[in-house]
Amino acid sequence: MLGLAVAPDANPRLEAPRNESWSERLKARVLISGVSEVDGEIAALLKAAWERS
Amino acid sequence: MSEPNLTERQQKWFASVQASLERNTGKSLADWVAIARTCPETGHRARLKWLKDNHGLLQNHGSHVLSEAFGSTMSWQEPGKLIEALWVDPASREIFEAIDVPPGRRAKSSRPLAKATRRGRARCSSPPRDRSRAAS
Numbered sequence: 001m002l003g004l005a006v007a008p009d010a011n012p013r014l015e016a017p018r019n020e021s022w023s024e025r026l027k028a029r030v031l032i033s034g035v036s037e038v039d040g041e042i043a044a045l046l047k048a049a050w051e052r053s
Numbered sequence: 054m055s056e057p058n059l060t061e062r063q064q065k066w067f068a069s070v071q072a073s074l075e076r077n078t079g080k081s082l083a084d085w086v087a088i089a090r091t092c093p094e095t096g097h098r099a100r101l102k103w104l105k106d107n108h109g110l111l112q113n114h115g116s117h118v119l120s121e122a123f124g125s126t127m128s129w130q131e132p133g134k135l136i137e138a139l140w141v142d143p144a145s146r147e148i149f150e151a152i153d154v155p156p157g158r159r160a161k162s163s164r165p166l167a168k169a170t171r172r173g174r175a176r177c178s179s180p181p182r183d184r185s186r187a188a189s
Contacts (some may be wrong), residue, residue: 002152038151046152
């Protein structure tokens, strides 16, 4: 589970967090079950989150 | 909490834990630290159980007392150790390493990032960089 400081509607793979214990700044989460799912979309989301943090 | 790098919110939370500890038990943190240091156990969970069984201290209060009494075995100043302790499962570690890519090496296409990151990286030496502000 990757928490990101982006809006959940930034990508269809994202969903709103539920009861995660991480920072309240992380507005979306994405479940990554394998390394093959770490693709360009995830990279772009990480970059977006970094830029707005 | 002497741990650096706590957010303001985290600092407030720990302060509230300490205030409620002292309010609810009538003992100061220093009193509880002295009690905790008499605990015959050595592991964190065992110490927590000992505090609960013998003194009625629950999880948050117990953890706060133990942190003050014994400190943490790991620190944010040693991110490599934290990473090693956290990412024990090889499959999960592989995902972490694929994500933990310096921005300059990040793939621009939709191809997986793992191939570019699994080779020749010693990411454990890097602190939770600025990216830690963006994701966890």
